[in-house]
Amino acid sequence: MKRLTCCLAWMFLLIGAVAAQDKEVKLKIVQTSDIHGNFYPHDFILQREAAGSLARVHAFVQKARETYKDNLILLDNGDILQGQPTAYYYNYIDTVSLHVTADMLNFMGYDAANMGNHDVETGRAVFDRWAGDCRAPVLGANIIDTATGEPHFRPYKVLERDGVKIAVLGMITPAIPVWLSENLWRGLRFDDMEETARKWMKIIREKERPDIVIGMFHAGQDALLMGGKYRENASLDVARNVPGFDIVLMGHDHARECKKVQNVAGDSVLVMDPASNGIVVSDIDITVTLRNGKVTDKQIDGVLTETAPYGISGEFMKRFSPQYATIQDFVSKRIGRFTKTVSTRPAYFGSSAFIDLIHTLQLDISGAEISLAAPLSYDTQIKEGDIYVYDMFNLYKYENMLYTMKLSGKEVHDALEMSYDLWTNRMTSPDDHILLLRDQPREGAADRAAFKNFSFNFDSAAGIIYTVDVTKPCGSKVTILSMADGTPFHMDKMYTVALNSYRGNGGGELLTKGAGISQDELKERIISSTDKDLRYYLMQYIEQKKVIEPRALGQWKFIPEEWAVPASKRDYEFLFGTNRN
CATH class of the missing domain: 3.90.780.10 (5'-Nucleotidase, C-terminal domain)
Known part of the structure; x- marks a missing residue:
């Protein structure tokens, strides 16, 4: 009986130890930004090979998915609808087919996209059609419908991976009225980024209780006042002044950045910008330690990764070869x-x-x-x-x-x-x-x-x-x-x-x-x-x-x-x- 009691005690201790054991979850976040229609490794304007491109991004992502599988989160930070004739053709010439940009984001498995100023430049008929064709949500917390006072796009997206909850808040630079004719965005307004971030951070924290919060902002880091009332490039201001962000992903200014800054609460925020055209991507590794479903530790590190060494995705090129031929015919007139x-x-x-x-x-x-x-x-x-x-x-x-x-x-x-x-x-x-x-x-x-x-x-x-x-x-x-x-x-x-x-x-x-x-x-x-x-x-x-x-x-x-x-x-x-x- 004593032996049996002793064995049972050891079994209960062992079960308790296993139950209390830490669980480690590894995530990878990949950000593209300012792709500007650079989908193929071919420049249709200059009629030569192009650096970067979604075809190369896809090759990198597919390789990374071999390790991370569903724990890879793929995000795009805007200005994807303007630049190369590929986007132009599906914006204005073929307005009936599934928009090729949405088709590509769906094919590549993007988890969320964000609005950029050049996406707004295409006009509401184009960007609303594109957003409707995307399976993943297009975000824009500070793009407000003036009739309802509510965001025109979804403000944020919550993703759950292996017990870890990730919230992604999307915003755009509010300086759109300084650049674009109102007929392109009639019925909308663009609110200040920092004010909007404070509002939605409170909602996200109380309602969603996420383990990681990512800010995806189509704005650079060198803040300035435009037109006397629009704070342009306020991403760094938000990262520092609005506590709660673990990562702030930037775009818009086409300048590479990878650094950590301290916010007003004393916490570290990773700030990244992959510049443009898919030549590099923001490549972030997150290790989260869980105990009984609660986060006890998280390690966040980022690098800017060149896509060229991963080659060109043959799968991508085969899937979108008909559209490639269509664009080549269009530009060759x-x-x-x-x-x-x-x-x-x-x-x-x-x-x-x-x-x-x-x-x-x-x-x-x-x-x-x-x-x-x-x-x-x-x-x-x-x-x-x-x-x-x-x-x-x-x-x-x-x-x-x-x-x-x-x-x-x-x-x-x-x-x-x-x-x-x-x-x-x-x-x-x-x-x-x-x-x-x-x-x-x-x-x-x-x-x-x-x-x-x-x-x-x-x-x-x-x-x-x-x-x-x-x-x-x-x-x-x-x-x-x-x-x-x-x-x-x-x-x-x-x-x-x-x-x-x-x-x-x-x-x-x-x-x-x-x-x-x-x-x-x-x-x-x-x-x-x-x-x-x-x-x-x-x-x-x-x-x-x-x-x-x-x-x-x-x-x-x-x-x-x-x-x-x-x-x-x-x-x-x-x-x-x-x-x-």
Whole structure:
């Protein structure tokens, strides 16, 4: 009896020990962001192999799933519907088929997606259709339906893996009204990220009681106020100021980031950004220790992982080969001919054939007196000869509308002053840089390269004759001499100005901060807007003209030329090497 009692006691102790034993759960979180239609390992615009792509992401994910199986969580952080012609075709040309972007996310097993500003740019008919086609929820806690006061998209998604509860809260930068025409998002508003995060963190904590909270924000980390009221790029502010997040996944600014920050409660938050195009992914390993179903410990580590070593998913390519053929046929249509090669490279140093072609088309299409335009792509060219649909995505990168607005001469002048202040260095000696450059190019930000600021805010003008003195401070750089036809230019006269909808809505703040027009007043200045994107009208224009002879208009230049000319040569070679286009 004593032996039996002893054995039973040991059995109960053993059972108790097993019951109290810790359980370890390993999870992997994979984030993509700013894919911009880069689905295939082929650039349909440049007609060459593309780095990154969802095809490479899929190869990486499938390899990781061999280890993690269902414990791999796949997330996309927005700006997936705009960029390559693949997305454009299913946004606007084939609007009946299952949207290829949703089809791909479904095929790859994404667990949640987030809205980005360029997704909103496609318009409600497109992004609502896409979201409806996605099996995983599209998130947007701070995208509010003005009729109901409720989020237009699901604010968050709760996922459970092996006894661990993970909540993913999605938000977008609220600065949409500064960039996009209201007709694209009518009936919606975009609330402040930090206020929204506080509200939903409380709800998520009380209602869901998650073990891990992930913030997936289509916003970068360098916060600033836009249009006087929209906090842009507030991801880091939320990570630090709103306790409860274990991980904050960023996007939008196309700049790689992987670091840990401390929030106001003293807790560590992993902050990551995989830049763009699926070249790298945010690759996060989480180890959670459970005891009796309760989390006793969690370890979170992240790295940015290159997708190239994993190759291209043959399964992905086979599954989406019909759509690939459709897009190749679409972009291969010939629409006209250019008599010379044009490049954005000379546009940073004076009047150029590339930007002046945009100016000429904007003036012809709108009938305006003055045109404002910038290089939307940092470094691109269209070669002499036949022009195809794919060249149009090179000529004009974004789906902007063409606005005609009323601006005074002084407002045009002041907008240009801010533009050239973003663009040019103030030279104090002939050996200085003429361009405003960063000390170190930002990793992963290829569309910014060595510039301190984005080139899509470097507006020049056509329809007026002017000089830019690179030795003068902001406010004194630009001198407008006359209209292009030689008639006087007046600071107090109201002019019709052709410009894209991004600029017309306050994008880059050239009209608000630069010209001093309030965000609310901008709407009143719009005389007309095209109903389709500018690229559509540029394509029509070239098809009608058949032969385009691009040329620099020569309506502006940098002075003093004895400093500007050699400095331009040096900076050109610094940026692009010695092969001048």
